[in-house]
Amino acid sequence: MHGLGQRARQASQEMAVADTAIKNRALLAIADALETDRSQLKFVNTRDLDAGRERGLDAAMLDRLELTDDRIDAMIEGLRQVAALPDPIGTIDDMKYVPNGVQVGKMRVPLGVIGIIYESRPNVTVEAASLCLKSGNAVILRGGSESIHSNQAIARCIQQGLAQAELPEDAVQVVETVDRAAVGVLITMPEYVDVIVPRGGKGLIERISAEARVPVIKHLDGICHVYLDDRADHAKAVRIAINAKTHRYGVCNAMETLLVHQNVAQPLLRELSGLYSQKGVELRGCPVTCEILPNAVAATEDDWSAEYLGPVLAIKVVLDMDEAIAHINRYGSHHTDAIVTEDFTRARRFLREVDSSSVMVNASTRFADGFEYGLGAEIGISTDKIHARGPVGLEGLTSQKYVVLGDGHIRQ
Amino acid sequence: MHGLGQRARQASQEMAVADTAIKNRALLAIADALETDRSQLKFVNTRDLDAGRERGLDAAMLDRLELTDDRIDAMIEGLRQVAALPDPIGTIDDMKYVPNGVQVGKMRVPLGVIGIIYESRPNVTVEAASLCLKSGNAVILRGGSESIHSNQAIARCIQQGLAQAELPEDAVQVVETVDRAAVGVLITMPEYVDVIVPRGGKGLIERISAEARVPVIKHLDGICHVYLDDRADHAKAVRIAINAKTHRYGVCNAMETLLVHQNVAQPLLRELSGLYSQKGVELRGCPVTCEILPNAVAATEDDWSAEYLGPVLAIKVVLDMDEAIAHINRYGSHHTDAIVTEDFTRARRFLREVDSSSVMVNASTRFADGFEYGLGAEIGISTDKIHARGPVGLEGLTSQKYVVLGDGHIRQ
Structure with missing residues (x-):
């Protein structure tokens, strides 16, 4: 896991300064790769489904696990929509002259490395990767063990797309091990991971919040x-x-x-x-x-x-x-x-x-939904007050830094 | 500590909806109380200084601990400046119609309860309290044991000011015990405390970050x-x-x-x-x-x-x-x-x-400073990327909630 983290941190530095056009090229290339590999994806998915039936997963779990043509279409369409969204990175807001004579503004920057932990639904692999990519972040994806083969097949499509756009392949990494301890490591290495987004049942989210040593963007109940x-x-x-x-x-x-x-x-x-x-x-x-x-x-x-x-x-x-x-x-x-x-x-x-x-x-x-609110995308809904609150779109995966422009100004 | 937390949570609900004029009245009344109690403050401060000398505090520590007339003047002036700042709470930004027909915007709201942990300098008591108050938060202040008498005397002035403005006195509470375990409790009760702001040496901040179960707005090194x-x-x-x-x-x-x-x-x-x-x-x-x-x-x-x-x-x-x-x-x-x-x-x-x-x-x-950047105030400088980055002013002590206005709109 530490090697994974180190590579993600490295890749995040390249991603942070990647041009919008290159990030969009990668997103569209991933969409094309999914289209090309469609039958392969469905075939691999049946392995997960068979294994799930053997392990006695219930009908709802099996349904979430399945990659139908409609769901593959939706993944492809989602990638194209994210490519069409405006790039938040590099935007400078509120640039103004202040009394000491310098100009001060705020530039939007990526968070760095995002860890996503989710259950069963393999389409989250693409959704989460596309939002992290567009917002200039590197991402480490940890899906459920029940969808491991589907996730790996999707990850290969993502790698292809990144390679075609000449972006670092480590910008999107899928945790290969099904060992549960991997999650424990992922959420306790602040030197490599800047924020964790858990998506899944309340049990998963409570466990992660209690144990994380990294900030968590989370949603618990919707009462x-x-x-x-x-x-x-x-x-x-x-x-x-x-x-x-x-x-x-x-x-x-x-x-x-x-x-x-x-x-x-x-x-x-x-x-x-x-x-x-x-x-x-x-x-x-x-x-x-x-x-x-x-x-x-x-x-x-x-x-x-x-x-x-x-x-x-x-x-x-x-x-x-x-x-x-x-x-x-x-x-x-x-x-x-x-x-x-x-x-x-x-x-x-x-x-x-x-x-x-x-x-x-x-x-x-x-x-109450990122798409309905016009955010264009949604990585989740936050019920916390810190950092992001309510539906979280691309902006929730970013931070801001101050930029100060002077002409040789010094502090008096 | 739990009783303190519960009372702070209660007070935070009143603070969140307090009118700007009332919050400003409290700030100015605290300034007046400090002026009235000036000689009392200096007298009480000598007790902390004497105890500090006995305990062998070094000259720099003793200097930070001292309440001179100049420092009391600065506290009073600081309160008046915070009173003069625009109130961020209730501001609605980006209100716009979205394609489904409703209007969506974001209203700025307080974070809730803020815990401030600091060392020696008693003037932080007033600085931190004033910023939390203006931003509609309740605050729990935990100063160093070496400045306990000065902090209590300042707290009494703050209580007077709150009472005069008919704001809940529990909006600003000073932890009275010098027991170090109190800090451990304060930073691990997310049900009562929404964010911790440690101000002090690197050792203090590292210890708090490692043990907190609550988000921390912190500043480690300045290299x-x-x-x-x-x-x-x-x-x-x-x-x-x-x-x-x-x-x-x-x-x-x-x-x-x-x-x-x-x-x-x-x-x-x-x-x-x-x-x-x-x-x-x-x-x-x-x-x-x-x-x-x-x-x-x-x-x-x-x-x-x-x-x-x-x-x-x-x-x-x-x-x-x-x-x-x-x-x-x-x-x-x-x-x-x-x-x-x-x-x-x-x-x-x-x-x-x-x-x-x-x-x-x-x-x-x-x-790189909140005042130089025109924020009007500064609670600290954050080297984190989550929530607040760089100099943190009043806005860093707030969050936003979505407001949605319709005319009987339902989701199709």
Whole structure:
């Protein structure tokens, strides 16, 4: 692992000063290599799938592991999209003259070496590599042991693309060993790795955060709320409450708890209950909710901090917006929370007082996403406050340095 | 310590939404309290000084510990300056409509609770508290045991100011115990502390970085370089090389190694040598330097990565700018490095390729400072790349959250 780290550090110095055109050429060459190797990729992938079935992986795991034609198409398309994005590196912002006479500005630079640790989905190999490459970083990829053959085959395509653009092949390295101890080493060598991005289940992320000696850009829970205010437009409230819960269940920006102002709880909950029933959503309510909705089961204290990632919804009727905000800041995971209201002052207060990475007015929590926000790409969503918060695009993989221009200026 | 943390977390929620005018009122009231308690502060400070003398602290430590009238004036003036700075909290940047129809922007928010760990200088208590307060954070201050009485007296002034502005007194807490284990607890409770800023010697900072379970904004070494190119203006080269080394010795942005292009080494080093001699600067040179300057002693490998913090300078004659950049990126501490040249293309390359938190052309490294850069304040200089890099002002104590405004928008 230390050799890997050393080579990555070396490659990162070349990557940091690589021209945009060369980085784009590599991305497009990788896309071409994937197209050329398509049948080989699918063949190798069947080895991982067979091994996975033997090891008794469940259907969901096997599904994530599979490289279908559609997924290979998506990888290729993704590479082309990243090539088309503006290059953040070298951008100089806020250049200005300061009173001592020099000019001071900030230039965007790569972080250096990024370690990505992920599970099962081999397409992450391409996604993560392309974002690190475009942002001028070197990357060390550590996928799950269950997708090792697929990842190695994809890595060969990436190496080809890098070689064609005459970029260092060590700019993207895939950890070959399936030894779990390798992860422990990867996250504890700050001399070679500048930041770790874990992508996967909560268990993986908690373990890595606890043991890392390197900064971690991470996302833990997505316990998202929608608060329906008594000054909400009824139709918007219903539309957003349904979309935030039922558009997709297994995603971090799906609503897990619905908060409703007491004055509008009766009409809203009755209408929503019917719609949720049609979609097969189980409702768990506070005592007032259960009075209004006979089909709701009583929520326990645990329900207020549950991330169901499925067709279950906790519902609480609140006295007013203050109670809603207090509930969100206490039980939420500081990910994404929305208010539905037509009241200007309340909207303004909600935006200020809710302490989450995305705070919304009259919009579905499902919008919390790098692509929806116009970042053009997403390496993950951060629920931390340090460095990057919310959806993390190319900029989250960069830092800034001060540039100072003078004409022989000295400090007095 | 956990009780302290819990109270800080609680207070941070009130601080995050406090009006700018109220925060400023608190800052000015603290300044008034320091003025009123001036003689009391000096009296209490003598207790720390007496105890320090008994414990055999050296003269430099005792000097840093002393609260003179000038230093109290500076604390008061500092508070008034921070009150006059624009409030970063609540600022919304980059608000724009995105293709799905919603508006997306970023609002600046406080980090939450900041832990500051520092040694001897009691004026840090006021400096750190004022910056945390203005940026809407709660702060836990842990000063050195040698300044405990001075820090407590200053803390009482801060409490008075907070109370007068009706802000929670727990927004600024001073750790009362001199037990060293308290630091170990403070840096390992991520549930209550969002970031640690250590200020002090390298030993302190290394120990904290190694043991912290909380992000650390830190500054380790300042091994700064000036490279005199063969296309440098002679007068500018001399002026900057003298200023960067001799303006002040014990500071992190002082030059520690001078690199000189071989074509101009003779005339530049001969002139500089005389000027350095006048100032009593000891020169340690590479073999070529020692040939040119008989008064230079031979540098060892260790000299290239030494932070002298005193009147000693390492000098190396290089073949060209490539060697200079390679030397800086290898031996430097990624703090601040400067080139002196009139060559446009080389200036442009140096800015891009040197991997330091501040990179300069034709200016003294001594400018690397929050006040000189126009930040209005400085909590420290970060040599990390994550979150904040270079001089850290109020903005480094903040994060951003996404705000999303819609009109009933749902994800398709």
